[in-house]
Amino acid sequence: MPKDETSYDTVFGKMAVEFGLCTDAELGRSIEELESRRKETPVMLKDLMIDLGYLTTSQAERLKKSIKETKAAAHQIPGYKILGKLGAGAMAIVYRAKQLSLNRTVAIKVLPKRFTENPEYVERFYKEGQAAAKLNHNNIVQAFDVGEAGGYHYFVMEYVEGKTLYDDLSEGKVFGEEEALDIVIQVARALLHAHSVGLIHRDVKPKNIMINTAGVVKLADMGLARETTDIEAAKTEAGKAYGTPYYIAPEQIRGKIDIDERADIYGLGATFYHMVTGRVPFMADDPSDVMRKHLKEELIPPDHINTALSAGVSEVIEVMMAKNKEDRYNSVQELLEDLITVRNGQPPIRAHKRFDVSMLEQLEAGAALEDEGHDYKEDAVTNYRIAVFILGALSAILVLVIIYLLS
Numbered sequence: 304m305p306k307d308e309t310s311y312d313t314v315f316g317k318m319a320v321e322f323g324l325c326t327d328a329e330l331g332r333s334i335e336e337l338e339s340r341r342k343e344t345p346v347m348l349k350d351l352m353i354d355l356g357y358l359t360t361s362q363a364e365r366l367k368k369s370i371k372e373t374k375a376a377a378h379q380i381p382g383y384k385i386l387g388k389l390g391a392g393a394m395a396i397v398y399r400a401k402q403l404s405l406n407r408t409v410a411i412k413v414l415p416k417r418f419t420e421n422p423e424y425v426e427r428f429y430k431e432g433q434a435a436a437k438l439n440h441n442n443i444v445q446a447f448d449v450g451e452a453g454g455y456h457y458f459v460m461e462y463v464e465g466k467t468l469y470d471d472l473s474e475g476k477v478f479g480e481e482e483a484l485d486i487v488i489q490v491a492r493a494l495l496h497a498h499s500v501g502l503i504h505r506d507v508k509p510k511n512i513m514i515n516t517a518g519v520v521k522l523a524d525m526g527l528a529r530e531t532t533d534i535e536a537a538k539t540e541a542g543k544a545y546g547t548p549y550y551i552a553p554e555q556i557r558g559k560i561d562i563d564e565r566a567d568i569y570g571l572g573a574t575f576y577h578m579v580t581g582r583v584p585f586m587a588d589d590p591s592d593v594m595r596k597h598l599k600e601e602l603i604p605p606d607h608i609n610t611a612l613s614a615g616v617s618e619v620i621e622v623m624m625a626k627n628k629e630d631r632y633n634s635v636q637e638l639l640e641d642l643i644t645v646r647n648g649q650p651p652i653r654a655h656k657r658f659d660v661s662m663l664e665q666l667e668a669g670a671a672l673e674d675e676g677h678d679y680k681e682d683a684v685t686n687y688r689i690a691v692f693i694l695g696a697l698s699a700i701l702v703l704v705i706i707y708l709l710s
Contacts, residue, residue, distance in 0.1 A: 311370075312337070312348035317391035318366055322417070325357045333357060369415045370396065376455035377413045383459070385411075394418055394428065399462060402447075409447060412458040425456055432458045434525040437500050442493035444513065444523040463523075465516050468574070469509035477581035477609065480616055484646045486512070487575050489520035491642060494571065495635045497522075498564045505562065507570030508550040509577065548590040548597075549583040550574055553626050556594045565628040568638055572623025572631075579616065580608040584624065598626070615645040615654075622654045 316330050325333075333352050340346050349367060352358045358366075373396045377385045382403055389397040395412040402409050418424040428449075435446030445461040468486065471478075478486070490512055497504060504511075506524065513521040552569035554562060576584045584603075585596035602624055606617035619641050625631045632638040632653060641651035 311388075314370060314388055314391045314396060315348055315366065318370060318396070318415075319352070319358065321391060321394070322366065324362050324366065325352065329355075329357045369417060373413050373415045373455065374398075376453050377411060377457070379453040379455075380411065380413075380450075380457050381452060383409070383411060394424060395458075400459075402459070408462045410460050410462045412460070414456040416455070419455060428456055428458065431525045434502055435460065437502065438497055438525075440493055440496040442489045442520055442522060443496065444521045461521075463513045463515050463521050465514050467510055468512040468514065468578070472509050472577060472581075475581065478578040480579065480612060481646070483575065483578045484616070484642060485518075486514070486520050486578070487571060488639065488642050488646070490522055490571055490574075491635050491639050493520075493522035494564070494567050495639065498567070498635060503562060503564060504567050504570070505555065506547060506550075507567050507574060508547045509574055510547075512574065548593040549577075549585070551594060551597060552628070553598050554628055556598060563628075564635060565631045565633070568623050568631050568635060569625075569628070571638075572620050575620050576602075576605050576624065579612055579620075580605050582608070613645070615649075615651050618654045619645060619651050622651075 316334065319325050320327055320330050329352075333348060333355060336355065337346065337348055337351050340351065349358075349363045353360055353363055374385075374388075377396075377398050377400075380400075383400045384403060386399045386401060386408075389399050389410060391397070395414050395418075398411045398413065400409055400411050401407070412428075414424065414428050418428075432446055432449035435444070439445070444463060446458070447461070448459040450457055450459075490507070494504065494507070502525070504522070504525065507522075511522065511524040513523050515521065550570045550573040552562075552566040555566055573584050583593075585593050585600060587593045587596060602621065604617050605620050606612040606614060619638075622631060622641075623638065632641070637653045641653045645651050
């Protein structure tokens, strides 16, 4: 995070979006207006959003109360001293704190009261902590503790001093090929570790990729992670699209049960695409339209947007984002081999093979259709000739009969 403590306005705005009270676009317009008005007079984001009609007074007050209560709850967590806010996530407010027993700085996620009253959210919150606890890798945010205090649930994790990938992208940064490859390779190594212990992340996106001040990349937020062996959870989630629309894999949109590591490869591919082009792979005003495009619309090759990209990087991203998971890399290990190869200035061997196999299958399918068409034509010609022969024979017999009768 760029600052030790995020302003109240920042947290308020993020929570308003996460709670579905306003859109990202409305928040963006509010922040622009806020900066303009503050040149003349002090104003709070909460009041401005009410003035602009994006929030009602009651919505703003309830959100303010939720943030205030969550902060008070954070101060009740035993063994920790709250130092300030870090930000707001999809389901929680995150604080910077000191763990008194070990005298170290940590981050603490606190579930707001609104979610605490929903058993499904509470279960997901604890599952995130339990999933993260199974992982021990330098490129994954480490989990320390989960618990409950004063009726609020909390999750203690490693504090990452730095920023998220989303912070840079939201400011319009387009990453150079070398820097993007370095970040993506580190995330791929994190995923390789997670997959090795049977966990699929299912929500790889810029907001969940952190970069500390030393340039070390950390994959965060295991809130949607699922064990590949958890068949019951898979059946429960069947038909539901879990993930973030801009980066979600087609099979997740369809709510398939057999989600595997190739879904994470797609999410990382969509993130990679965003990094090197400056835009998400598929854009639309409505999330459902974005997801429809993931399913149906052809991907514009990234090197068609950023012509400075090498053909190798573009090819890797296209294989990562193949709509049919069978056409993607089979594993993150395969992906890593190509990423490192491309970084070394060589063509991606695995991607070439995937393209070659895909093209061969298409050619074979085309040949089969041609053969079928050819057989069909031959059969039609044969049948036509037989019919003509029979008609000719019948006509000849009829003529002979008439001649016989007239003679």
